[in-house]
Amino acid sequence: MKGGPLKALWNQLIDTHPAPPLWVIAVAGVVAFGIVAYPQTWHLSRGLITIAHEGGHALMAVLTRRKLRGIRLHSDTSGVTLTRGRPTGPGMVLTAAAGYIAPSLVGLGAAWLTDAGHVTLLLWLVLVLLTCMLLLIRNVFGVVSLLAVGGAVFCVSWLATPDIQGVVAYGAAWFLMLGGVRPILELQRKRRRGRAPDSDADQLARLTRVPGALWVFLFFVVSVVALGYGGYLLVM
Template sequence: MWLIALAGLAALAVVAYPPSWHVSRGLITIAHEGGHALAAVLTRRRLHGIRLHSDTSGVTLTRGNPRGFGMIITAGSGYVAPSLLGFGAAWLTAAGHITLLLWSVLALLACMLLMIRNVFGAVSLLVTGGAVFAISSFTKPEVQAVVAYAAVWFLLLGGVRPIVELQSKRRRRRAPDSDADQLARLTHVPGTFWVAVFLLVSVAALAAGAWLLVDLPALLPSVFAPV
């Protein structure tokens, strides 16, 4: 339990400290653009490519009905993808399926690599995938567990910060074409509403993921047990 807590604190420090966040935010962008891409495929939009940029931004290019249901789902999937991925990873980790988690991440990265359309994006995915492969193949199970817990916490916590940053940029009118503003134009519902939806989903995923990781149902009886 103390190891899980330390992994969570380490992930929180990385997300909260601006220099480390600037370096690690690209991992959240990979999950963000992967969410757009997966939603496009599931809604039968034509996926034309993904670009990841050195400023930690990204773009997913799709073709299809510009105002249909598929476009709404695709536009709304990016900001919630890291948190939902973190929740799924928390479920696998809590169930002890750490090797399955690592290989699933490799499979997802390989699928994204097929759709990458710029050099920086390809290098980012290859470096990330290489690190995951090395951990899953050449380290002890205990090390894999530590990395898995830290990565899950990072996804859960790191999924929240970009949403807060998004609303800050929107207040200063620096993100006129953000996902929330695209959804506002598609649905005629204010962009602030969609930011609130993103935040609600991410916070719920964080709470549920933390519940799974810490195993509160098993922990509480021991905490309140008579001495």
Template sequence: MDKFWAHLIKVQPDPDPWVVVVSALVALVIVGFRMPWQVSRGLITIAHEGGHALMALLTRRKLEGIRLHSDTSGVTLTRGRPTGPGMVLTALAGYLAPPLLGLGAAWLTEQGRITLLVWGVLLLLVCMLLLIRNLYGALILLVTGGAVFALIMYAPADIQQVVALVSVWFLLFGGIRPIIELQHKRRRRQARDSDADQLARLTFLPGGFYVFFFLLVSLASVLFGAYLMNPL
């Protein structure tokens, strides 16, 4: 265990500046273009539903389970009071989870704790797998977790570092696009049960306020994450 802990917390050297810049550009291409975004958007959904689930547990709501669907949507089922702070915080956590997770990952990356970051992601995926209640959700988590485990076991440290950098940028950039998509759907009245509209029914503030709040937190996370990983 002492050897494993030492391996877990070891500090990797800082990446070359061009590696940080290229990884950011790769993540931006993945998020910005339709085809790679459709393939990878499910990873943002995993973080989104994980945020709902974690906040439900922290506010002592009964967590029934999580479902991930092939159209990259998802739902987290909880039981408890239909109103009140617990329900509000649980609804808030979804769209905030990817950018805040990316910000935390950026901090670990800046500290050189790449190994700790990758093992932490694997642990979160395993915990989430225990809460999945549909076959597709279990399959996508097994595939993602298997890829992370293979990265840990077989990839050299410099490859792990590059993958971690791309993943951090992907979480930061990928937290913004679903919020923009949400607002477009709300304008066409196609998202009446979205997190923002549920929050509007739970509080005295309109749904547009929550969309703005989600976007503000996401943009702030990108800026602060970029500051942390600034190669200069």
């Protein structure tokens, strides 16, 4: 029947998975917390948060009709998103503000989809977003990073059992929400030492004349609220 394969794919995407036992969800959260809290594992995994951070800048630039010139991801887990447009105004402010809150908001969205049982849809949405970012990457390390992450997500979505997919989805949601908080704390620590004069918060301070510390506080509030609500969705 015409449209049969597409309909079958759509049904697979919107199919719901039963939630794993509560202890599995709790263990996934503890493991994610350990990865974020332990310096060695955080250094290895922080690049995933950077991908979400730069993706937030890029998405907001597109939504505010700024010209997106490209994204670079670096081996020291830093990144930069290049845009063109008015150097001031709401579009620039929103683009600069989107980075630090993006991982937490993406994690909250992942928690909402996972709580609803749409694990397969979540994995495929991640693949689509990574593919869009790949088209914008302007350095070799960034390309390799996105291909590695996208390949891992594809393998989970294509080869893993529904139970394994569910555990990965819960763990990813926890990691993004917990991992979204730590860079904000690190940012303020660097700012106190004068080591981040061109951070997003300081750029926003120059754009809006609102103190950079207040922007950092706003980032922190958004990330903590996202973690609290997302954690509630996952556990309850």
